[in-house]
Amino acid sequence: MTTVFTWVASPAHAYQDHPERPGRLIELEARLDGFGAQKLEAPPATLEEIARVHEPRMIAALKATCQAGGGIIDYAPTFATASSFDDARLASGATLRGARAVWAGEASNAFALVRPPGHHAEPARAMGFCLFNNVAVAARDLLERGARRVLVVDYDAHHGNGTQAAFWEDERLAYVSTHQWGIYPGTGRLDDAPHAPGRIVNVPLPAHAGDECFKQISEQVLAPMVRAYRPQALLVSAGFDAHWDDPITSLGVSSAGFFQISKRLVELAGEYCRGKIVFVLEGGYNPVNVARGSAGVFAALTGSLFADPGDASHFEEPDIAAALEAIRARHGFS
């Protein structure tokens, strides 16, 4: 079995000077052949598959906006074009394809390289550069295919409010997010979900939190959460805007840091989920960082060595020990 990837670059889903642009994937595309993974083609997600996460009214409204030629749909700003409804269906479809291949045992693991991204899209509204919530659509699909518990780990620099909202009442779905505190969308507080200890876990971080902080988070939050929740598959919202050189955020992760956290997640999936892990691209607004971070993820997925010594963070890291202790206490992690 091999590592597989799907690829949806959506060149027509573009808006003048917007950071979520087709060019984000240009550097990555040039390096795809070197990652030792096999490409899978995928059909667009059906409206029924999307409707497992999104309300019919929301789907119809996005379709109508696109049929009318598109435009700006919120203050983020989130845009839609004439082709965006189809582009978003393709992104969800490619995520489904990767997740199904892994769940069925056709692939050892997968990376869905897709845009538009998804983790801000809530059941009732598209927002935050996101139209359909790709990772949530894939998580619900795994439940349809017999999974009893699925965990989404989200290391994008922003809180995945959409995934959290989609999973809010569903005990079969768990969510843990690391994100910079104080930036868009403003959700993801430590105490966002008091009804779901151990199942909806938020790790808000100060600016400049980087590789060392993420090592601590891996051991003190992610590993105990996986051990306690016992998911049958891990889905990862991989956002490379947590990179120290991202133009719109201020976290401090390097490419080696993305490799380390991804490798730890692959190990945890090996221990608890029969190796079933699927990464899904979310944000990341410097194309070089998207390529370097993705290289780290592919190395983790294929069990390869990885080093990128030219990419050390320029920041000194904050001390997050007390914050992690509070999170562990809240969620009963030991």
Ligand SMILES: [Zn+2]
């Ligand atoms: Zn982001």
